[in-house]
Amino acid sequence: MNIVVCVKQVPAKDAPLAIPEGAAWIRETDIGFELNEPDGYALEEGLRLKEKHGGEVVALSLGPERSKQAIKEALAKGAERGVHVSDDKFYELDPLGSAQCLAAAIKREKFDLVLTGLQSDDHGFGQTGVLLAELLGLPHATIIMQIDAADGRLKLKRELEAGWFQWVELPLPAVLSIQSGINKPRYATLKGIMAAKKKEIATLTRADLGVTVAPTQRIERIYVPKKTKKTELLTGSAKEAAAKLVEKLKHEARVL
Amino acid sequence: MKILVITEQRDGQWNRASFETVAAAQQAARDSGATITAAVIGKSVAALANQLAGYKVAEVLAVEHDLLEKYTPDGYTLALKQVIADAKPDFVFFPHTYQVRDFAPKLAASLGRGMIADCVAMRHENGRLVFVRQMFQGKTAADVIFQGDAPWFASFQAGCFRGDQAETGGTAAPRAVAVDLKPEQIRTTPLELFREAKQAVDLTQAPIIVAIGRGIKEPTNLPLVEKLAAAIGGEIAASRPICDEGWLPMERQIGSSGQTVAPKLYLAIGISGAIQHVVGMKGSRTIVAINKDSNAPIFEVADYGIVGDLFEIVPALTDELAKSK
Numbered sequence: 001m002n003i004v005v006c007v008k009q010v011p012a013k014d015a016p017l018a019i020p021e022g023a024a025w026i027r028e029t030d031i032g033f034e035l036n037e038p039d040g041y042a043l044e045e046g047l048r049l050k051e052k053h054g055g056e057v058v059a060l061s062l063g064p065e066r067s068k069q070a071i072k073e074a075l076a077k078g079a080e081r082g083v084h085v086s087d088d089k090f091y092e093l094d095p096l097g098s099a100q101c102l103a104a105a106i107k108r109e110k111f112d113l114v115l116t117g118l119q120s121d122d123h124g125f126g127q128t129g130v131l132l133a134e135l136l137g138l139p140h141a142t143i144i145m146q147i148d149a150a151d152g153r154l155k156l157k158r159e160l161e162a163g164w165f166q167w168v169e170l171p172l173p174a175v176l177s178i179q180s181g182i183n184k185p186r187y188a189t190l191k192g193i194m195a196a197k198k199k200e201i202a203t204l205t206r207a208d209l210g211v212t213v214a215p216t217q218r219i220e221r222i223y224v225p226k227k228t229k230k231t232e233l234l235t236g237s238a239k240e241a242a243a244k245l246v247e248k249l250k251h252e253a254r255v256l
Numbered sequence: 257m258k259i260l261v262i263t264e265q266r267d268g269q270w271n272r273a274s275f276e277t278v279a280a281a282q283q284a285a286r287d288s289g290a291t292i293t294a295a296v297i298g299k300s301v302a303a304l305a306n307q308l309a310g311y312k313v314a315e316v317l318a319v320e321h322d323l324l325e326k327y328t329p330d331g332y333t334l335a336l337k338q339v340i341a342d343a344k345p346d347f348v349f350f351p352h353t354y355q356v357r358d359f360a361p362k363l364a365a366s367l368g369r370g371m372i373a374d375c376v377a378m379r380h381e382n383g384r385l386v387f388v389r390q391m392f393q394g395k396t397a398a399d400v401i402f403q404g405d406a407p408w409f410a411s412f413q414a415g416c417f418r419g420d421q422a423e424t425g426g427t428a429a430p431r432a433v434a435v436d437l438k439p440e441q442i443r444t445t446p447l448e449l450f451r452e453a454k455q456a457v458d459l460t461q462a463p464i465i466v467a468i469g470r471g472i473k474e475p476t477n478l479p480l481v482e483k484l485a486a487a488i489g490g491e492i493a494a495s496r497p498i499c500d501e502g503w504l505p506m507e508r509q510i511g512s513s514g515q516t517v518a519p520k521l522y523l524a525i526g527i528s529g530a531i532q533h534v535v536g537m538k539g540s541r542t543i544v545a546i547n548k549d550s551n552a553p554i555f556e557v558a559d560y561g562i563v564g565d566l567f568e569i570v571p572a573l574t575d576e577l578a579k580s581k
Binding site: 011017099122126133141163164167181215243249250255 | 271329330353354355357358359361362364365366369370371372373374386389390391392393394395396397398399400401402403404408443444445446447448449450451452457458459460464488500506507513515520521541542543544545555556557558559560561562563564565568569571572573575576577580
Protein backbone atom coordinates (compact mmCIF):
# COMPACT_ATOMS: atom_id res chain seq x y z
CA MET A 1 0.00 0.00 0.00
CA ASN A 2 1.50 3.31 -1.10
CA ILE A 3 0.59 6.07 1.28
CA VAL A 4 1.00 9.83 1.12
CA VAL A 5 0.92 11.46 4.55
CA CYS A 6 0.42 15.22 4.65
CA VAL A 7 2.44 16.82 7.43
CA LYS A 8 2.67 20.44 8.48
CA GLN A 9 5.15 22.29 10.59
CA VAL A 10 3.57 24.63 13.12
CA PRO A 11 4.79 26.89 15.95
CA ALA A 12 5.77 24.92 19.04
CA LYS A 13 2.99 24.65 21.62
CA ASP A 14 4.66 26.89 24.15
CA ALA A 15 5.95 29.42 21.59
CA PRO A 16 5.12 33.02 22.53
CA LEU A 17 3.27 34.44 19.54
CA ALA A 18 3.98 37.99 18.40
CA ILE A 19 1.59 39.59 15.92
CA PRO A 20 2.80 42.60 13.93
CA GLU A 21 0.14 45.36 13.93
CA GLY A 22 -2.56 44.65 11.37
CA ALA A 23 -0.89 41.44 10.21
CA ALA A 24 -2.59 38.21 9.16
CA TRP A 25 0.29 36.01 10.31
CA ILE A 26 2.64 35.86 13.28
CA ARG A 27 6.23 37.04 13.40
CA GLU A 28 8.20 33.88 12.74
CA THR A 29 11.57 34.98 14.07
CA ASP A 30 12.66 33.76 17.50
CA ILE A 31 10.12 30.98 17.88
CA GLY A 32 10.48 27.22 17.63
CA PHE A 33 8.50 24.99 15.29
CA GLU A 34 7.41 21.39 15.51
CA LEU A 35 5.52 18.72 13.61
CA ASN A 36 1.80 19.44 13.89
CA GLU A 37 0.69 17.02 16.61
CA PRO A 38 -2.42 15.68 14.79
CA ASP A 39 -0.22 14.93 11.75
CA GLY A 40 2.03 12.81 13.98
CA TYR A 41 -0.88 10.41 14.49
CA ALA A 42 -1.55 10.28 10.73
CA LEU A 43 2.13 9.56 10.08
CA GLU A 44 2.21 6.78 12.66
CA GLU A 45 -0.93 5.21 11.15
CA GLY A 46 0.66 5.39 7.68
CA LEU A 47 3.84 3.72 8.91
CA ARG A 48 1.88 0.91 10.61
CA LEU A 49 -0.20 0.26 7.46
CA LYS A 50 2.98 0.13 5.38
CA GLU A 51 4.64 -2.25 7.83
CA LYS A 52 1.62 -4.53 7.68
CA HIS A 53 0.78 -4.40 3.98
CA GLY A 54 4.05 -3.33 2.30
CA GLY A 55 4.54 -0.32 0.04
CA GLU A 56 5.97 3.06 0.89
CA VAL A 57 5.14 6.18 2.85
CA VAL A 58 5.73 9.58 1.26
CA ALA A 59 5.71 12.59 3.59
CA LEU A 60 4.30 15.67 1.85
CA SER A 61 4.54 19.16 3.29
CA LEU A 62 3.56 22.61 2.03
CA GLY A 63 5.32 25.60 3.52
CA PRO A 64 8.53 27.60 3.72
CA GLU A 65 12.03 26.15 3.89
CA ARG A 66 11.66 25.31 7.60
CA SER A 67 8.87 22.85 6.72
CA LYS A 68 11.54 20.42 5.55
CA GLN A 69 12.21 19.68 9.20
CA ALA A 70 8.74 18.13 9.51
CA ILE A 71 9.52 15.97 6.47
CA LYS A 72 12.88 14.97 7.96
CA GLU A 73 11.16 13.90 11.16
CA ALA A 74 8.81 11.72 9.10
CA LEU A 75 11.77 10.23 7.23
CA ALA A 76 13.56 9.53 10.51
CA LYS A 77 10.50 7.68 11.79
CA GLY A 78 10.34 5.50 8.70
CA ALA A 79 8.84 7.32 5.70
CA GLU A 80 10.68 6.44 2.48
CA ARG A 81 10.62 9.79 0.67
CA GLY A 82 9.66 13.40 1.15
CA VAL A 83 8.01 15.95 -1.09
CA HIS A 84 8.27 19.61 -0.16
CA VAL A 85 5.97 22.09 -1.86
CA SER A 86 8.00 25.18 -1.21
CA ASP A 87 5.92 28.28 -0.52
CA ASP A 88 7.09 31.20 1.60
CA LYS A 89 3.62 32.77 1.39
CA PHE A 90 1.77 29.61 2.41
CA TYR A 91 -0.06 31.60 5.10
CA GLU A 92 -1.83 33.63 2.42
CA LEU A 93 -3.41 30.49 0.98
CA ASP A 94 -6.97 29.70 1.98
CA PRO A 95 -7.99 26.09 2.73
CA LEU A 96 -8.94 25.45 -0.90
CA GLY A 97 -5.70 26.97 -2.20
CA SER A 98 -3.55 24.85 0.12
CA ALA A 99 -5.49 21.75 -0.84
CA GLN A 100 -5.09 22.54 -4.56
CA CYS A 101 -1.31 22.69 -4.15
CA LEU A 102 -1.20 19.46 -2.15
CA ALA A 103 -3.57 17.70 -4.55
CA ALA A 104 -1.39 18.66 -7.53
CA ALA A 105 1.64 17.19 -5.76
CA ILE A 106 -0.26 14.01 -4.80
CA LYS A 107 -1.41 13.50 -8.42
CA ARG A 108 2.25 13.02 -9.38
CA GLU A 109 2.50 10.05 -7.01
CA LYS A 110 1.29 6.47 -7.39
CA PHE A 111 -0.74 6.08 -4.23
CA ASP A 112 -3.49 4.03 -2.65
CA LEU A 113 -4.16 6.14 0.38
CA VAL A 114 -3.76 9.75 1.50
CA LEU A 115 -3.68 10.51 5.23
CA THR A 116 -3.95 13.84 7.01
CA GLY A 117 -4.22 14.88 10.64
CA LEU A 118 -7.55 16.24 11.75
CA GLN A 119 -6.43 19.86 11.79
CA SER A 120 -3.37 22.02 12.10
CA ASP A 121 -2.53 23.71 15.35
CA ASP A 122 -1.81 27.01 13.55
CA HIS A 123 -4.55 27.93 11.05
CA GLY A 124 -6.78 25.17 12.34
CA PHE A 125 -8.88 25.13 9.15
CA GLY A 126 -9.60 21.41 9.58
CA GLN A 127 -10.59 21.06 5.92
CA THR A 128 -7.54 19.73 4.09
CA GLY A 129 -8.38 16.00 3.99
CA VAL A 130 -11.96 16.54 2.88
CA LEU A 131 -10.87 19.04 0.21
CA LEU A 132 -8.17 16.69 -1.08
CA ALA A 133 -10.78 13.97 -1.52
CA GLU A 134 -12.95 16.28 -3.61
CA LEU A 135 -10.03 17.58 -5.68
CA LEU A 136 -8.67 14.06 -6.28
CA GLY A 137 -12.14 12.63 -6.97
CA LEU A 138 -11.79 10.07 -4.17
CA PRO A 139 -13.99 8.82 -1.33
CA HIS A 140 -13.01 9.91 2.15
CA ALA A 141 -13.75 9.60 5.82
CA THR A 142 -12.72 11.76 8.77
CA ILE A 143 -12.07 11.50 12.52
CA ILE A 144 -10.79 7.96 12.10
CA MET A 145 -9.98 5.87 15.19
CA GLN A 146 -9.22 2.50 13.53
CA ILE A 147 -8.29 1.29 10.05
CA ASP A 148 -8.73 -2.29 8.84
CA ALA A 149 -7.54 -2.80 5.25
CA ALA A 150 -8.39 -5.88 3.17
CA ASP A 151 -9.04 -6.66 -0.49
CA GLY A 152 -8.80 -3.09 -1.72
CA ARG A 153 -11.31 -1.84 0.82
CA LEU A 154 -11.07 -0.13 4.18
CA LYS A 155 -13.22 -0.72 7.20
CA LEU A 156 -12.99 2.35 9.38
CA LYS A 157 -14.05 3.33 12.85
CA ARG A 158 -15.24 6.93 12.81
CA GLU A 159 -15.65 8.95 15.96
CA LEU A 160 -18.97 10.77 16.13
CA GLU A 161 -20.08 13.20 18.79
CA ALA A 162 -21.29 12.42 22.29
CA GLY A 163 -19.48 9.11 22.69
CA TRP A 164 -20.83 7.53 19.52
CA PHE A 165 -18.77 5.72 16.91
CA GLN A 166 -19.62 4.35 13.51
CA TRP A 167 -18.13 1.74 11.22
CA VAL A 168 -17.94 2.77 7.58
CA GLU A 169 -16.48 1.02 4.55
CA LEU A 170 -15.02 2.52 1.42
CA PRO A 171 -12.91 1.42 -1.54
CA LEU A 172 -9.28 2.39 -2.13
CA PRO A 173 -7.85 4.72 -3.24
CA ALA A 174 -9.18 7.05 -0.56
CA VAL A 175 -8.38 9.98 1.71
CA LEU A 176 -8.61 9.73 5.51
CA SER A 177 -8.36 12.36 8.24
CA ILE A 178 -7.01 10.71 11.37
CA GLN A 179 -8.25 11.52 14.88
CA SER A 180 -5.62 12.32 17.49
CA GLY A 181 -5.22 9.51 20.00
CA ILE A 182 -5.72 6.68 17.45
CA ASN A 183 -2.22 5.34 18.26
CA LYS A 184 0.90 6.10 20.24
CA PRO A 185 3.31 7.74 17.78
CA ARG A 186 6.83 6.30 17.83
CA TYR A 187 9.97 8.25 18.51
CA ALA A 188 12.66 8.48 15.86
CA THR A 189 15.62 6.23 16.64
CA LEU A 190 19.21 7.32 16.16
CA LYS A 191 19.45 4.76 13.38
CA GLY A 192 16.35 6.25 11.79
CA ILE A 193 17.75 9.75 12.00
CA MET A 194 20.99 8.62 10.34
CA ALA A 195 19.09 6.72 7.63
CA ALA A 196 16.91 9.77 6.94
CA LYS A 197 19.94 11.74 5.81
CA LYS A 198 20.19 9.54 2.73
CA LYS A 199 16.51 9.77 1.88
CA GLU A 200 15.26 11.96 -0.94
CA ILE A 201 13.24 15.15 -0.48
CA ALA A 202 11.90 16.47 -3.77
CA THR A 203 11.15 20.18 -3.88
CA LEU A 204 8.37 21.62 -5.98
CA THR A 205 6.90 25.07 -6.35
CA ARG A 206 3.38 26.19 -7.16
CA ALA A 207 4.66 27.04 -10.65
CA ASP A 208 6.13 23.51 -11.07
CA LEU A 209 2.74 22.12 -10.14
CA GLY A 210 0.89 24.46 -12.50
CA VAL A 211 -1.46 25.57 -9.76
CA THR A 212 -3.13 28.96 -9.88
CA VAL A 213 -5.24 29.82 -6.88
CA ALA A 214 -8.25 32.13 -6.62
CA PRO A 215 -8.83 33.00 -2.97
CA THR A 216 -12.32 32.26 -1.63
CA GLN A 217 -11.59 34.03 1.64
CA ARG A 218 -9.06 36.34 3.20
CA ILE A 219 -7.83 36.74 6.75
CA GLU A 220 -7.96 40.50 7.34
CA ARG A 221 -6.04 40.44 10.58
CA ILE A 222 -5.25 38.28 13.56
CA TYR A 223 -5.20 39.49 17.15
CA VAL A 224 -5.23 38.36 20.74
CA PRO A 225 -8.89 37.91 21.65
CA LYS A 226 -10.34 40.35 24.15
CA LYS A 227 -11.29 38.90 27.47
CA THR A 228 -15.06 38.88 27.39
CA LYS A 229 -15.83 38.00 30.98
CA LYS A 230 -15.05 39.54 34.33
CA THR A 231 -14.44 36.86 36.92
CA GLU A 232 -15.97 37.50 40.30
CA LEU A 233 -13.61 35.97 42.85
CA LEU A 234 -15.23 34.58 45.95
CA THR A 235 -13.01 34.75 49.01
CA GLY A 236 -12.94 33.63 52.60
CA SER A 237 -12.54 30.17 54.12
CA ALA A 238 -13.46 27.18 52.00
CA LYS A 239 -16.83 27.07 53.75
CA GLU A 240 -17.48 30.79 53.28
CA ALA A 241 -16.43 30.78 49.62
CA ALA A 242 -18.58 27.70 48.98
CA ALA A 243 -21.62 29.31 50.63
CA LYS A 244 -21.14 32.49 48.60
CA LEU A 245 -20.89 30.45 45.42
CA VAL A 246 -24.12 28.55 46.07
CA GLU A 247 -25.86 31.87 46.79
CA LYS A 248 -24.54 33.40 43.53
CA LEU A 249 -25.47 30.37 41.44
CA LYS A 250 -28.98 30.36 42.87
CA HIS A 251 -29.90 34.01 42.92
CA GLU A 252 -27.56 35.82 40.52
CA ALA A 253 -26.76 33.33 37.75
CA ARG A 254 -30.01 31.43 38.47
CA VAL A 255 -28.60 28.13 37.29
CA LEU A 256 -29.48 26.03 40.34
CA MET B 257 -29.58 38.50 0.04
CA LYS B 258 -30.44 35.01 1.18
CA ILE B 259 -28.99 32.74 3.85
CA LEU B 260 -29.54 28.99 3.62
CA VAL B 261 -29.28 27.22 7.00
CA ILE B 262 -28.51 23.50 6.84
CA THR B 263 -29.78 21.84 10.01
CA GLU B 264 -28.70 18.46 11.32
CA GLN B 265 -30.73 15.51 12.57
CA ARG B 266 -30.10 11.82 13.09
CA ASP B 267 -32.92 9.28 13.27
CA GLY B 268 -35.44 12.06 13.80
CA GLN B 269 -33.51 13.68 16.68
CA TRP B 270 -32.27 17.22 16.26
CA ASN B 271 -28.69 18.16 16.80
CA ARG B 272 -29.47 21.19 18.94
CA ALA B 273 -26.56 23.12 17.40
CA SER B 274 -28.95 23.47 14.41
CA PHE B 275 -30.89 26.14 16.28
CA GLU B 276 -27.73 27.99 17.22
CA THR B 277 -27.12 28.29 13.48
CA VAL B 278 -30.69 29.50 12.98
CA ALA B 279 -29.92 32.16 15.63
CA ALA B 280 -26.67 33.08 13.80
CA ALA B 281 -28.59 33.47 10.54
CA GLN B 282 -31.24 35.57 12.27
CA GLN B 283 -28.55 37.89 13.61
CA ALA B 284 -27.02 38.25 10.13
CA ALA B 285 -30.49 38.79 8.65
CA ARG B 286 -31.31 41.56 11.16
CA ASP B 287 -28.05 43.33 10.36
CA SER B 288 -28.14 42.94 6.60
CA GLY B 289 -31.78 42.58 5.62
CA ALA B 290 -31.23 39.04 4.35
CA THR B 291 -33.96 36.42 4.20
CA ILE B 292 -33.48 32.95 5.69
CA THR B 293 -34.23 29.57 4.19
CA ALA B 294 -33.76 26.60 6.52
CA ALA B 295 -33.38 23.04 5.26
CA VAL B 296 -33.68 19.66 6.95
CA ILE B 297 -32.29 16.55 5.29
CA GLY B 298 -33.11 12.87 5.70
CA LYS B 299 -35.40 10.05 4.67
CA SER B 300 -38.66 11.25 6.21
CA VAL B 301 -38.36 14.64 7.80
CA ALA B 302 -41.88 16.11 7.56
CA ALA B 303 -42.29 16.34 11.34
CA LEU B 304 -38.89 17.99 11.77
CA ALA B 305 -39.62 20.39 8.91
CA ASN B 306 -42.82 21.43 10.68
CA GLN B 307 -40.87 22.09 13.89
CA LEU B 308 -38.31 24.09 11.95
CA ALA B 309 -41.12 26.13 10.40
CA GLY B 310 -41.94 27.34 13.91
CA TYR B 311 -38.79 29.44 13.80
CA LYS B 312 -38.79 32.88 12.22
CA VAL B 313 -37.50 32.04 8.75
CA ALA B 314 -38.88 32.89 5.32
CA GLU B 315 -38.80 29.38 3.94
CA VAL B 316 -38.34 25.78 5.12
CA LEU B 317 -37.13 23.06 2.79
CA ALA B 318 -37.70 19.36 3.41
CA VAL B 319 -35.05 17.39 1.53
CA GLU B 320 -36.06 13.75 1.48
CA HIS B 321 -34.61 10.68 -0.21
CA ASP B 322 -34.25 7.03 0.78
CA LEU B 323 -30.49 7.34 0.25
CA LEU B 324 -30.36 10.15 2.81
CA GLU B 325 -31.60 7.95 5.64
CA LYS B 326 -28.03 7.42 6.82
CA TYR B 327 -25.45 10.15 6.46
CA THR B 328 -22.79 9.74 3.78
CA PRO B 329 -20.55 12.55 2.52
CA ASP B 330 -21.38 11.70 -1.10
CA GLY B 331 -25.14 11.56 -0.50
CA TYR B 332 -25.24 14.82 1.43
CA THR B 333 -22.95 16.63 -1.01
CA LEU B 334 -24.92 15.57 -4.08
CA ALA B 335 -28.27 16.35 -2.46
CA LEU B 336 -27.20 19.74 -1.14
CA LYS B 337 -25.73 20.76 -4.49
CA GLN B 338 -29.23 20.35 -5.87
CA VAL B 339 -30.78 22.21 -2.93
CA ILE B 340 -28.36 25.10 -3.48
CA ALA B 341 -29.20 25.17 -7.19
CA ASP B 342 -32.87 25.39 -6.19
CA ALA B 343 -32.58 27.91 -3.36
CA LYS B 344 -29.81 30.07 -4.87
CA PRO B 345 -28.49 31.35 -1.52
CA ASP B 346 -25.73 33.91 -1.04
CA PHE B 347 -24.62 32.29 2.21
CA VAL B 348 -24.88 28.71 3.41
CA PHE B 349 -24.61 28.36 7.21
CA PHE B 350 -23.97 25.14 9.13
CA PRO B 351 -23.48 24.17 12.77
CA HIS B 352 -19.82 23.12 13.11
CA THR B 353 -20.53 19.48 13.93
CA TYR B 354 -18.37 16.43 13.21
CA GLN B 355 -20.75 15.64 10.36
CA VAL B 356 -20.45 19.10 8.85
CA ARG B 357 -16.64 18.92 9.06
CA ASP B 358 -16.94 15.68 7.10
CA PHE B 359 -18.80 17.01 4.05
CA ALA B 360 -19.29 20.80 3.98
CA PRO B 361 -15.79 21.72 2.69
CA LYS B 362 -16.29 19.12 -0.07
CA LEU B 363 -19.69 20.57 -0.96
CA ALA B 364 -18.21 24.08 -1.19
CA ALA B 365 -15.24 22.86 -3.26
CA SER B 366 -17.52 20.91 -5.60
CA LEU B 367 -19.01 24.30 -6.50
CA GLY B 368 -15.58 25.94 -6.71
CA ARG B 369 -16.29 27.86 -3.51
CA GLY B 370 -14.69 28.13 -0.10
CA MET B 371 -15.78 27.71 3.47
CA ILE B 372 -14.96 29.65 6.62
CA ALA B 373 -15.29 26.93 9.22
CA ASP B 374 -15.65 26.92 12.98
CA CYS B 375 -16.61 30.59 13.38
CA VAL B 376 -17.04 31.88 16.92
CA ALA B 377 -18.66 35.21 16.04
CA MET B 378 -19.86 37.28 13.13
CA ARG B 379 -20.52 40.96 12.59
CA HIS B 380 -21.94 43.15 9.85
CA GLU B 381 -19.49 45.88 8.93
CA ASN B 382 -19.34 48.21 5.92
CA GLY B 383 -22.04 46.26 4.14
CA ARG B 384 -20.38 42.85 4.49
CA LEU B 385 -20.22 40.05 6.98
CA VAL B 386 -16.96 39.61 8.90
CA PHE B 387 -16.45 36.16 10.38
CA VAL B 388 -14.34 35.62 13.48
CA ARG B 389 -12.56 32.32 13.99
CA GLN B 390 -9.77 31.10 16.20
CA MET B 391 -6.23 30.31 15.20
CA PHE B 392 -3.29 28.86 17.09
CA GLN B 393 -5.69 26.84 19.24
CA GLY B 394 -7.46 29.91 20.50
CA LYS B 395 -4.37 31.95 21.31
CA THR B 396 -5.37 34.33 18.53
CA ALA B 397 -8.59 35.30 16.81
CA ALA B 398 -8.84 36.11 13.11
CA ASP B 399 -11.25 38.35 11.18
CA VAL B 400 -12.03 36.62 7.90
CA ILE B 401 -14.01 37.84 4.91
CA PHE B 402 -15.18 36.05 1.81
CA GLN B 403 -13.64 36.67 -1.59
CA GLY B 404 -14.94 35.75 -5.03
CA ASP B 405 -18.48 34.80 -5.95
CA ALA B 406 -21.37 33.48 -3.85
CA PRO B 407 -22.47 31.15 -2.46
CA TRP B 408 -20.24 31.51 0.58
CA PHE B 409 -20.11 28.71 3.16
CA ALA B 410 -19.61 29.15 6.91
CA SER B 411 -20.00 26.97 10.01
CA PHE B 412 -20.40 28.07 13.64
CA GLN B 413 -18.77 26.56 16.70
CA ALA B 414 -21.17 25.10 19.28
CA GLY B 415 -22.21 27.51 21.99
CA CYS B 416 -21.37 30.75 20.17
CA PHE B 417 -24.99 31.57 19.45
CA ARG B 418 -27.91 30.82 21.73
CA GLY B 419 -30.21 28.24 20.20
CA ASP B 420 -32.80 28.86 22.92
CA GLN B 421 -32.93 32.49 21.83
CA ALA B 422 -33.56 31.76 18.16
CA GLU B 423 -36.70 33.68 17.26
CA THR B 424 -39.86 31.67 16.80
CA GLY B 425 -43.17 32.72 15.27
CA GLY B 426 -42.50 31.49 11.75
CA THR B 427 -45.37 30.94 9.34
CA ALA B 428 -43.63 29.30 6.38
CA ALA B 429 -45.15 26.02 5.16
CA PRO B 430 -42.37 23.49 4.50
CA ARG B 431 -41.65 22.91 0.83
CA ALA B 432 -40.37 19.55 -0.39
CA VAL B 433 -37.30 19.67 -2.60
CA ALA B 434 -36.85 16.61 -4.78
CA VAL B 435 -33.28 15.44 -5.22
CA ASP B 436 -31.91 12.88 -7.63
CA LEU B 437 -29.53 10.33 -6.09
CA LYS B 438 -28.39 6.93 -7.27
CA PRO B 439 -26.90 4.20 -5.07
CA GLU B 440 -23.78 3.93 -7.25
CA GLN B 441 -22.96 7.60 -6.59
CA ILE B 442 -22.42 6.84 -2.90
CA ARG B 443 -18.97 5.36 -2.39
CA THR B 444 -18.91 4.95 1.37
CA THR B 445 -21.03 2.32 3.09
CA PRO B 446 -22.27 3.48 6.50
CA LEU B 447 -22.48 0.59 8.96
CA GLU B 448 -23.68 0.41 12.54
CA LEU B 449 -23.44 3.15 15.13
CA PHE B 450 -22.27 2.10 18.55
CA ARG B 451 -21.09 3.36 21.90
CA GLU B 452 -18.16 1.78 23.65
CA ALA B 453 -19.00 2.44 27.26
CA LYS B 454 -21.97 0.79 28.91
CA GLN B 455 -23.19 3.89 30.68
CA ALA B 456 -22.64 6.28 27.84
CA VAL B 457 -23.65 9.83 28.46
CA ASP B 458 -24.38 12.64 26.05
CA LEU B 459 -22.54 15.50 27.71
CA THR B 460 -23.79 17.97 25.12
CA GLN B 461 -27.27 17.55 26.55
CA ALA B 462 -26.27 17.84 30.23
CA PRO B 463 -27.48 21.07 31.88
CA ILE B 464 -24.77 20.92 34.55
CA ILE B 465 -21.23 19.60 34.13
CA VAL B 466 -18.63 19.09 36.86
CA ALA B 467 -15.24 18.80 35.15
CA ILE B 468 -11.92 17.86 36.70
CA GLY B 469 -8.33 18.31 35.60
CA ARG B 470 -4.83 17.47 36.71
CA GLY B 471 -5.48 19.17 40.05
CA ILE B 472 -7.32 16.05 41.22
CA LYS B 473 -3.86 14.42 41.44
CA GLU B 474 -4.92 10.78 41.98
CA PRO B 475 -7.80 8.64 40.72
CA THR B 476 -8.50 7.77 44.36
CA ASN B 477 -9.65 11.37 44.81
CA LEU B 478 -12.44 10.99 42.25
CA PRO B 479 -15.20 10.16 44.78
CA LEU B 480 -14.80 13.66 46.19
CA VAL B 481 -15.93 15.15 42.90
CA GLU B 482 -18.51 12.44 42.27
CA LYS B 483 -20.21 13.48 45.52
CA LEU B 484 -20.27 17.08 44.36
CA ALA B 485 -21.69 16.05 40.98
CA ALA B 486 -24.43 14.07 42.71
CA ALA B 487 -25.25 17.00 45.04
CA ILE B 488 -25.52 19.49 42.20
CA GLY B 489 -27.19 17.11 39.72
CA GLY B 490 -24.38 17.30 37.19
CA GLU B 491 -22.49 14.98 34.91
CA ILE B 492 -18.78 14.31 35.49
CA ALA B 493 -16.37 15.33 32.75
CA ALA B 494 -12.63 15.93 32.48
CA SER B 495 -9.81 17.56 30.61
CA ARG B 496 -7.72 15.42 28.27
CA PRO B 497 -4.93 14.33 30.68
CA ILE B 498 -7.44 12.66 33.01
CA CYS B 499 -8.86 10.59 30.14
CA ASP B 500 -5.43 9.81 28.69
CA GLU B 501 -4.51 8.40 32.11
CA GLY B 502 -7.65 6.27 31.97
CA TRP B 503 -9.09 7.73 35.18
CA LEU B 504 -12.28 8.57 33.30
CA PRO B 505 -13.42 7.18 29.93
CA MET B 506 -12.53 9.15 26.80
CA GLU B 507 -16.19 9.92 26.16
CA ARG B 508 -16.14 12.22 29.19
CA GLN B 509 -13.42 14.38 27.74
CA ILE B 510 -14.23 18.03 27.04
CA GLY B 511 -12.13 20.01 24.59
CA SER B 512 -10.80 20.17 21.08
CA SER B 513 -10.21 16.43 20.91
CA GLY B 514 -13.26 15.58 23.00
CA GLN B 515 -16.72 17.01 23.20
CA THR B 516 -17.84 20.60 22.88
CA VAL B 517 -20.47 21.51 25.41
CA ALA B 518 -22.47 24.58 26.40
CA PRO B 519 -24.38 23.69 29.58
CA LYS B 520 -26.05 26.26 31.79
CA LEU B 521 -23.46 25.60 34.49
CA TYR B 522 -19.90 24.34 34.11
CA LEU B 523 -17.67 23.78 37.12
CA ALA B 524 -13.97 23.54 36.21
CA ILE B 525 -12.16 21.98 39.14
CA GLY B 526 -8.39 21.78 39.15
CA ILE B 527 -8.35 22.59 35.42
CA SER B 528 -5.74 25.12 34.34
CA GLY B 529 -7.69 26.11 31.26
CA ALA B 530 -5.38 25.20 28.38
CA ILE B 531 -7.02 26.36 25.21
CA GLN B 532 -7.58 22.77 24.07
CA HIS B 533 -9.95 22.44 26.98
CA VAL B 534 -11.44 25.92 26.87
CA VAL B 535 -12.61 25.62 23.25
CA GLY B 536 -14.85 22.78 24.37
CA MET B 537 -16.62 24.59 27.21
CA LYS B 538 -16.35 28.35 26.89
CA GLY B 539 -19.85 28.61 25.45
CA SER B 540 -21.28 27.51 28.80
CA ARG B 541 -23.71 30.03 30.23
CA THR B 542 -22.14 30.20 33.69
CA ILE B 543 -18.60 29.00 34.38
CA VAL B 544 -17.14 28.42 37.83
CA ALA B 545 -13.40 27.85 38.25
CA ILE B 546 -11.81 26.37 41.35
CA ASN B 547 -8.03 26.39 41.16
CA LYS B 548 -5.08 26.99 43.47
CA ASP B 549 -3.28 29.12 40.87
CA SER B 550 -4.85 32.58 40.58
CA ASN B 551 -3.06 33.05 37.25
CA ALA B 552 -4.57 29.92 35.68
CA PRO B 553 -6.09 30.87 32.30
CA ILE B 554 -9.36 29.18 33.30
CA PHE B 555 -10.13 32.35 35.29
CA GLU B 556 -10.17 34.27 31.99
CA VAL B 557 -13.41 32.56 30.99
CA ALA B 558 -14.89 32.02 34.45
CA ASP B 559 -17.84 34.03 35.78
CA TYR B 560 -17.10 32.98 39.35
CA GLY B 561 -13.80 31.87 40.74
CA ILE B 562 -12.48 30.46 43.98
CA VAL B 563 -8.72 30.49 44.39
CA GLY B 564 -7.77 27.74 46.79
CA ASP B 565 -7.31 24.07 47.58
CA LEU B 566 -9.91 21.99 45.79
CA PHE B 567 -9.59 19.28 48.45
CA GLU B 568 -11.06 21.77 50.96
CA ILE B 569 -13.42 23.66 48.67
CA VAL B 570 -15.11 20.73 46.94
CA PRO B 571 -16.33 19.05 50.17
CA ALA B 572 -17.44 22.45 51.53
CA LEU B 573 -19.38 23.10 48.33
CA THR B 574 -20.98 19.65 48.50
CA ASP B 575 -22.11 20.39 52.08
CA GLU B 576 -23.50 23.82 51.17
CA LEU B 577 -25.46 22.36 48.25
CA ALA B 578 -26.95 19.66 50.48
CA LYS B 579 -27.89 22.31 53.05
CA SER B 580 -29.60 24.56 50.51
CA LYS B 581 -31.97 21.87 49.27
